[in-house]
Amino acid sequence: MNYGNLFKYWRTVLVVAEMSVRQQLNDGFIIFAIIFQPMIIAILGLFMLQGKGADYAMFVVVGSGLTGLWSSLLFISGNSITRERWSGTLESLVGMPTPFEVIVFGKNLANVFQSLLSMMTSYLLAAFLFGYSLSLTQPLLFFATLFLSMFAFICFGLTIAPVFVMYRSVQQWENAMEFPVYILCGFLFPIALLPDWTTPISYLLPPYWAAIALHGTSTAMLPFSQIAFAWGMMLIFSIVDLVIASQLFRIMLYKARVDATLDVD
Amino acid sequence: MNAIEVEHLQRVYRAQIGIFNRSIKEVVAVDDISFDVQQGELFGLLGPNGAGKTTTVKMLTTLLIPSLGSARVGGFDVVKQANEVRKRIGFIFGGERGLYWRISGEDNLRYFASLYGVDPEVSKKRIPYLLEMVGLKGRGNERVGGYSRGMKQRLHVARTLLHDPDILFLDEPTIGLDPVGAREFRNVILDLQAQKKTILLTTHYMFEADALSDRIAIINKGRVIALDTPGGLKKHVSDLSVVEVETFGAPDSVVEKLRALPFVDALSVEDREQKQMLLIQTERGAEAVPDVMAALEGQRVGRVIVREPTLEDAYIRLVGDSA
Numbered sequence: 001m002n003y004g005n006l007f008k009y010w011r012t013v014l015v016v017a018e019m020s021v022r023q024q025l026n027d028g029f030i031i032f033a034i035i036f037q038p039m040i041i042a043i044l045g046l047f048m049l050q051g052k053g054a055d056y057a058m059f060v061v062v063g064s065g066l067t068g069l070w071s072s073l074l075f076i077s078g079n080s081i082t083r084e085r086w087s088g089t090l091e092s093l094v095g096m097p098t099p100f101e102v103i104v105f106g107k108n109l110a111n112v113f114q115s116l117l118s119m120m121t122s123y124l125l126a127a128f129l130f131g132y133s134l135s136l137t138q139p140l141l142f143f144a145t146l147f148l149s150m151f152a153f154i155c156f157g158l159t160i161a162p163v164f165v166m167y168r169s170v171q172q173w174e175n176a177m178e179f180p181v182y183i184l185c186g187f188l189f190p191i192a193l194l195p196d197w198t199t200p201i202s203y204l205l206p207p208y209w210a211a212i213a214l215h216g217t218s219t220a221m222l223p224f225s226q227i228a229f230a231w232g233m234m235l236i237f238s239i240v241d242l243v244i245a246s247q248l249f250r251i252m253l254y255k256a257r258v259d260a261t262l263d264v265d
Numbered sequence: 266m267n268a269i270e271v272e273h274l275q276r277v278y279r280a281q282i283g284i285f286n287r288s289i290k291e292v293v294a295v296d297d298i299s300f301d302v303q304q305g306e307l308f309g310l311l312g313p314n315g316a317g318k319t320t321t322v323k324m325l326t327t328l329l330i331p332s333l334g335s336a337r338v339g340g341f342d343v344v345k346q347a348n349e350v351r352k353r354i355g356f357i358f359g360g361e362r363g364l365y366w367r368i369s370g371e372d373n374l375r376y377f378a379s380l381y382g383v384d385p386e387v388s389k390k391r392i393p394y395l396l397e398m399v400g401l402k403g404r405g406n407e408r409v410g411g412y413s414r415g416m417k418q419r420l421h422v423a424r425t426l427l428h429d430p431d432i433l434f435l436d437e438p439t440i441g442l443d444p445v446g447a448r449e450f451r452n453v454i455l456d457l458q459a460q461k462k463t464i465l466l467t468t469h470y471m472f473e474a475d476a477l478s479d480r481i482a483i484i485n486k487g488r489v490i491a492l493d494t495p496g497g498l499k500k501h502v503s504d505l506s507v508v509e510v511e512t513f514g515a516p517d518s519v520v521e522k523l524r525a526l527p528f529v530d531a532l533s534v535e536d537r538e539q540k541q542m543l544l545i546q547t548e549r550g551a552e553a554v555p556d557v558m559a560a561l562e563g564q565r566v567g568r569v570i571v572r573e574p575t576l577e578d579a580y581i582r583l584v585g586d587s588a
Contacts (some may be wrong), residue, residue: 008382015379023367048308088362091328092424096380097351103380257330260278 009102016106021114024076030114033075038068038118039125045188046130055134061122062218062244063188066211068118069153070181076111077157080104081165081252091262094253101158101249108157112150137220141227145217148234149210154236155203156206158245162252185211206237266340267464268369268432269302269325273334274488276320294320295377295485297334304431305461307454309468309478311580317487318467319358322436325465326356335421339432352382355425359437366410370401370420372429381428388427395423415446416582422453432463439473451477471577481576483583491583495576502574502582505530506550508557510543511567523560528553531585540567546578 024030081104084090093103101194125180126132135143164171182188184201191199202208213230216222256262276295281287293316300309310318323329325336327347335342339350363375373390378388396405399419409417418438425433435454439447447470454477457464468474474481475495482492491498523545524532531546547553553570558566 012382013377015376019365019368019372019376022372023365026367050413087365088360089356089365091323092363092377093380095326095328095351095354095356097348097382098376098380126454256332257328262328 008014009098012098012102012182013106013109013178015179017105017110017113020107024110024114026117028108030072030076032094033071034115034118035121038064039121041127041188042122043129050130053220054132054134057126058134058136058218059215061126061134062214063118063211064122064146065116065119066185066187066207066214067182068115069112069149069210070185070187070207072111072162073108073157074181077104077108077154078160078164078171078174080107080111081161082171085165085262086264087241088263094256094262099249100253101245104158104161104249105154106222108154109150111157112153116146116150123202136218141224142214142217145210145231146228148231149214149258152206152234152238152241155241155245159241159248162245162248165253165256166248180233181205181207184208186215187211206234206241209233209237237257266304268304268306268339269300269308269465270337271298271300271321271325271334272336274298274321274324274331274336275333276317276324276329277332281339293487295324295331297489298414298482298484298489300482300489300492301333302463302465304463306460306463306479307466307477308486308535309466309474311468311471311474311481313584316484318484318486319436320432321484322356322358322465322467326354326434327351338486352428353430354434355428355430355435356434357418357421357425357438359418359440361414362440363418364409366423367408369406370409370412370416370423371405373420374405374423377424378427383428391429393429394421395426398426399423399458408462412444415442415449417444422450426457428553430462432468433465434458435466437463437467437469439468439470442477447473471575471580475576476500476525483580485584492558498579498583499574499576502546502579503547504548505574505578505582506548506553507572507574507578508543508545508547508550508553508561509570509572510545510557510561511569512541512543512561513539513567515541515543515561515564517562519561523557526556528556531582533581533585538580544578544581546574546582 042060043066045064046057049056081090084093094100117163123134127134184191184198185205186202191202209230213227216227274295275297280290282290285583286564298321309393310321312318316548320329321482323342324331326336327343327350330344333421338350339353343350374392374395375388378392396402399422401416401419404416409420412420438448442450451473454464478495480492481498482489484490520534520543523529523543528547528549529545530548533544535542535544554569554571
């Protein structure tokens with residue numbers, strides 16, 4: 001791949017992301033997944049931790065934002081290919097000269113970007129409904145972490161979508177995969193509260209490292225060395241995800257062209 | 266060099282059947298077809314439902330992998346060099362699907378232009394030009410969900426021309442359009458033909474294929490059963506005349522009795538609301554009318570016309586002979 005192509009693909013990613021946001025902001029389910037559900041979780045968390053101080057409130061704000069990110073990744077990015085297939089646009093997309101994974105990357109960027117709305121909504125709730133004065137202890141590190149987390153989530157989403165298409169039995173477990181990840185990744189409370197045997201599972205989930213780093217930089221709970229370690233893990237997982245995704249996309253598209261499953265007809 | 270070269274192409278679909286005793290059922294959709302399309306030619310592909318037209322187009326547009334044989338489009342192999350093929354072709358599959366209904370027509374075009382790799386500066390000029398060309402000037406900023414079927418079809422044409430491809434695949438593009446919309450659409454195809462685009466058109470409408478195509482291949486049960494110019498195909502029935510008889514509620518037994526008459530070469534029935542039109546191909550021309558009327562005794566009969574055969578009659582004979 002030359003740099004000209006990279007620039008061209010990046011431009012395409014941005015156009016795909018823009019069009020995806022425009023379409024999805026008209027979709028009631030998506031509004032629920034990225035705004036209302038995290039809002040409900042944030043209200044519950046803020047009630048439960050009322051009077052415990054601003055650090056706890058910030059933990060809830062970031063945690064509920066992460067729930068929005070994960071739900072968006074699981075339900076919107078995970079189903080992005082299936083949805084294109086049902087709407088009859090998958091053939092048009094596969095028949096384009098742009099690699100299909102570039103298109104899905106753009107869609108995931110849109111999903112992850114718009115799910116930041118859930119973090120903003122939770123912040124506004126904590127500030128105005130519960131009266132907390134919230135500030136980020138390490139804003140620069142927090143935003144750097146947020147950027148890296150978005151990238152890690154997008155890459156993770158690239159592996160989920162083709163798996164859901166190729167193995168429909170995995171997709172049947174989609175709903176059951178939502179809350180366990182909230183818990184195992186420590187979105188709303190530290191995983192130290194869980195039994196020890198669950199810890200290795202948490203380490204294998206990229207959202208766990210995003211949660212560690214985001215909680216750490218928003219509340220000054222962690223030293224920089226641990227934050228840097230979480231960044232490193234996110235980068236490693238992202239690279240591994242990209243390699244796996246490129247193979248999954250190649251296999252999925254070849255199989256779809258052999259089995260004639262690009263369209264529902 | 267030909268724009269499209271198809272050699273011994275075959276496509277087999279495999280479907281799992283049964284719940285307890287599962288087995289694989291194989292259906293041969295395209296069975297060893299070969300043809301070439303010259304540059305700038307408008308090539309028609311005709312055939313009944315399930316003949317293999319759409320499967321052929323999907324293989325040529327890289328969306329399906331052939332089971333056997335090979336095809337080259339624009340000089341590139343459709344399997345091994347799929348991406349090179351995709352840069353040079355545009356395709357439309359009939360119907361309303363394949364567009365994003367929640368965004369505007371213009372946004373749809375901007376999106377697809379980006380996916381075709383069209384430079385944003387070029388697409389800024391090209392999108393209004395294409396919207397005007399397909400008759401959607403002034404409607405581009407409306408949501409596609411509010412478009413009529415004809416408008417969506419025309420937007421499909423604009424989409425497929427965004428990167429100015431040399432080769433176009435139009436799979437039943439006028440299906441479901443009203444007569445005015447279909448005629449406007451045919452004018453768009455004629456414009457493209459005038460621009461020397463190579464076009465492969467599949468259609469059910471004989472007059473459309475007759476009016477537009479330089480050459481036509483008729484396929485049935487996955488095989489090419491005839492390939493010629495529209496005039497050449499009509500010669501297959503030049504020895505025949507067609508007796509058209511309008512009937513009202515003639516039962517199948519009467520139609521079968523007619524079909525069995527020795528001078529009837531082929532017979533097809535078109536249902537038109539309350540009435541049926543019996544199209545009888547015969548070498549006897551007007552002389553056959555008394556015998557036809559005798560066979561229809563007791564039935565309510567309307568107009569009876571004897572006319573020269575058309576492409577549709579040639580198609581009926583060819584498809585009937587290959588059945």
